[in-house]
Amino acid sequence: MxxxxxxxxxxxxxxxxxxxxxxxxxxxxxxxxxxxxxxxxxxxxxxxPPEFKKTLISCASENEPYIHGYVPNNGILEARQSVSGLIKNLHNFNVPADNILMTNGAAGAINVLLRCIINPGDEILTFKPYFAEYLWFARVSGAKLIPIPTKFENNFQPEMETISKYINKKTRAILFSNPNNPTGVVYSQSFLNNVGALLDENSKKYKKPIYMIGDDPYQRLVYDGAKATTVFKSTTNSFSISSFSKDLSLAGERIGYLAMHPQQKYASEFIPALTTANRVLGFVNANRLMQKVISKCINYTVxxxxxxxxxxxxxxxxxxxxxxxxxxxxxxxxxxxxxxxxxxxxxxxxxxxxxxxxxxxxxxxxxxxxxxxxxxxxxxxxxxxxxxxxxxxxxxxxxxxxxxxxxxxxxxxxxxx
Structure with a gap:
């Protein structure tokens, strides 16, 4: 095509x-x-939050050389360290700053990752209902999106037997938003763990990693005692992608990140691949000023x-x-x-x-x-x-x-x- x-x-x-x-x-x-x-x-x-505006003014007022110049393609260290701390606070899980890539929002992160893991003809699984843009993220990477049916009566949560039927030798990843867009459903940690175990089983069967990708920009927007859950505790073949579009109301600033499980088998190969993809796809680097601001007010939300x-x-x-x-x-x-x-x-x-x-x-x-x-x-x-x-x-x-x-x-x- x-x-x-x-x-x-x-x-x-x-x-x-x-x-x-x-x-x-x-x-x-x-x-x-x-x-x-x-x-x-x-x-x-x-x-x-007011802390954002205060920090933005402060960072924009700095007079250091190259204040609006290029930064490393994977992001400034200070921003990556702050994201590492956020993941630790949210999920009690350690992801080193070196395993984090600052991106142009969550959408940028998904596209960067798919360009690094997808071969033409691969399949990406997702749960119905799903965020509409997944279809195009998959297609432009050369993959086919395969939606897995769910039932209203089961709170839109797919059954393991159903998921298993959709996994085959072409399956490369499973991608889903959590909390879910459009249902608002929060997938439990036990559910994620069961999905992770199923993917690990099939990774061995087909002798290739099948990745679990959590699209997590709403992870801090939970109610009625619900807890944020993470793919990192479910399988080592996992990535968490997020942004500050929703919990800090920065949708138009396009600032997000991609975090990789520290025990990922091909970690040493992924880091330079992701960094290069971020550059050659035209993102080059995430917004420099926003990286600076986020690093100082990441623990605040609306x-x-x-x-x-x-x-x-x-x-x-x-x-x-x-x-x-x-x-x-x-x-x-x-x-x-x-x-x-x-x-x-x-x-x-x-x-x-x-x-x-x-x-x-x-x-x-x-x-x-x-x-x-x-x-x-x-x-x-x-x-x-x-x-x-x-x-x-x-x-x-x-x-x-x-x-x-x-x-x-x-x-x-x-x-x-």
């Missing part, structure tokens, strides 16, 4: 999340920003209780609506079922007609659901969820009776979204 063909496919299948985000901006221009209730894209609404307040607003509204959902214990998303008798695309378009934006489950490989993001202001959530409740009750099990009113929805879904 030529690059032009790949680019054309990506354009045609552009993320529904981004399309809805753009649609929301247009609707706000027409109806006013306070009258459009956009709960689509995971763009953190909270401002970074006020997580503010997200918990928003979470409760949304889940209480969902209970009133009657929509089945799994209560999220992490991240800032919830993934309820759509009304009986209609598709997620139909429901999303009806909501959009009423100036409420949510993402159809098909964007995450799981039709029949919608993703609601609660990283928004209270006005958006309260008013948007009231409309959601009324709309859900109106259409649940009665869509066929009302279909004439919306007879053009199915034919215009692609255009409208």
């Amino acid at each position: 030529s690059l032009s063909n790949l680019a054309n496919q990506m354009n045609q299948s552009s993320s529904l999340i981004r399309k809805l985000f753009t649609e929301g901006l247009k609707l706000k221009q027409i109806h006013g920003k306070n009258n459009v209730y956009d709960m689509s894209i995971g763009n953190p609404c909270l401002v970074p 006020d997580i209780e503010e997200y918990n307040i928003r979470r409760k607003i949304v889940i209480n509204a969902l209970r009133r609506s009657g929509a089945p959902f799994v209560e999220p214990k992490g991240a800032f998303y919830v993934f309820p079922k759509v009304p009986k008798g209609m598709t997620d695309l139909e429901f999303v378009n009806i909501l959009k007609d009423r100036l409420v934006l949510a993402v159809p489950g098909v964007a995450f490989g799981t039709p029949g659901y919608v993703r609601i993001c609660y990283a928004y202001d209270l006005n958006t959530l309260k008013n948007g969820m009231e409309i959601f409740v009324k709309t859900y009750k109106e259409f649940n099990g009665a869509f066929d009776e009302k279909k004439r009113e919306y007879e053009n929805i199915s034919n215009t879904v692609e255009m409208k979204i």
Whole structure:
């Protein structure tokens, strides 16, 4: 496949999340920003903690030579040491600074890693529902993404027997977000350990490492006593990828990291490979100023209780609506079922007609659901969820009776979204 063909496919299948985000901006221009209730894209609404701004000003005011110059491709030592300390504090696990690569967000880290482990034709497993961009991360690396089905009744957690059926000689890695985007489910350490044991067993069987990749940018956003869990305690063939986009509200600053298990078999080969990939993919190095800032305020976060307040607003509204959902214990998303008798695309378009934006489950490989993001202001959530409740009750099990009113929805879904 030529690059032009790949680019054309990506354009045609552009993320529904981004399309809805753009649609929301247009609707706000027409109806006013306070009258459009956009709960689509995971763009953190909270401002970074005050320590961040203070540190940013301090670092930007320094007058040392090359303050905005190149830094080592793997990142400045101070930043890597701070990440090492964060992993120790979160998971009681030691990852040396030399096993850490500073990256342009978590997405940059995933792409760097896949370029180092993937051969053409390899398969990457993930759990349904999954973050939409995984499909393209896999394709541009030459791999095929293989989604593993899960059940709502099992809290979207796949069974080991099911995972085992999807592992074969082409399997190279398993990649998943934890807490999960879009469900908010937090995978337990015992579950991760069982997955790790299964991968180790098959690594021996196929005489090659099958890697476990944790996509962990929400690991500090957990509620109701939930604990952050880690792939590092599950298998030595593991990588943890994260960013400060969510817990520090720095999504636009593109600062993250890739951490490798210290007992990784090919550690001495991985470090230079990852560093080189970071350079030749065009990232060169993670943002120098952000590395400096992060190294000094890595132990701070936004006020997580503010997200918990928003979470409760949304889940209480969902209970009133009657929509089945799994209560999220992490991240800032919830993934309820759509009304009986209609598709997620139909429901999303009806909501959009009423100036409420949510993402159809098909964007995450799981039709029949919608993703609601609660990283928004209270006005958006309260008013948007009231409309959601009324709309859900109106259409649940009665869509066929009302279909004439919306007879053009199915034919215009692609255009409208």
